[in-house]
Amino acid sequence: MQISVVIPTCNRKVRLLALLQNLHGSVYPLREVIIVDSGEDRLEPADFAPFTGLPIHYLWSEKSVCIQRNKGIQMAGGEWIFLCDDDMEVPADYIQKIVDHIRQYPEAGAVSGMVLQKEGEVWQASYPLSANSRLIRAFIFQNSIWGEINGTGNTWLSRRIRNWYQDKGNHISKAGWPVLTNFTGDHIVTPVYGLGASVVRRDWLLQSPYDEVLDRYGIGDNYGVAVDFPVAAIHVLTQAQVYHHQEPVNRLQRSLQYYRRTLALHYFIKTKKRLHKVRKSWLLWSLTGNLLGFIYIRDGKMARAALKAMSLIISGKNPYYRAARSNKKVTEPVL
DSSP states (O other), rough: EEEEEEEEEESOHHHHHHHHHHHHTSEEEEEEEEEEEOOSOOOOHHHTTTTTTTTTEEOOOEEEEHHHHHHHHHHSSSSSEEEOOEEEOOOOHHHHHHHHHHOTTOOOOEEEEEEEETTTTTTEEEEOBOOOHHHHHHHHHTTOOEEEEOOOSHHHHHHHHHHHHHHHOOOOOOTTTTEEEOOOOSSESSOOOOOEEEEEEEHHHHHSSOOSSOOOOOOHHHHHHHHSSSOOEEEEEEEEEEOOOSSSSOOHHHHHHHHHHHHHHHHHHOOOOGGGOOHHHHHHHHHHHHHHHHTTTOOOHHHHHHHHHHHHHHTTOOOOHHHHHHHHOOOOOOO
């Protein structure tokens, strides 16, 4: 089973070298590492010298993480692609665990470990929902949940909602948001998951490439790829972890990320066949719930982001959809 690694990067030299050190120590041998760089602070030949066991190909690209990934995938010689963000920390046995799982479940075409992010001093892969009010709000507005539902009260209503989510399993909500509430067992299956540390069949990625209509940061890009996979089932191994360091260089502020992710979701709802059951009305309803929540906690930046996204969706002026229809380069959405 030959695996090519594809890494898009932009002015994150220190983090990229740390990742290459991780991959150099991989228990499972890698066919090649393809780095697609769009930054000004580029690597020199001497930077690759310590990684004698890694065949490294170093490409230049315009600034677009989607274009960068597509270039790497097209060049790759392996039948499988390890899609890896440049700010991941990858344990030595991480890819081996994924390979072992694929051999056990040959129908799996996209496999990831649990992606952990540091919240304060704790690394977290999920965000358990424990407040009864949050559970009810998420259900009413069909918003995203990314964690187990625990301790949300024992009222008739909370029990009914918990049972509904349990029966539904991991899914996409009526508003289009990912809902992951089941994290039990040695692996979970979900229609959507972050692909920033995943091993995917190359032919799946050629069939469902990254959408180059999106802005250069590619906010929401993995969602658009996953919903067009031949099988709507990404396997996520609960016993394999990778650490996302969320490098601040080239990272948008939270409100702008939310704004662009919302516009990307609306664009995918209008263009992806698998999302034909998702309605714009449900998305707007969910954004209304988010807006009320942001107002309640007095988060003005997030409230403005939700309100502006709603206005562009209602008016039909989503810049991603308009760029796709006119076959022109998108003007990056700003707040």
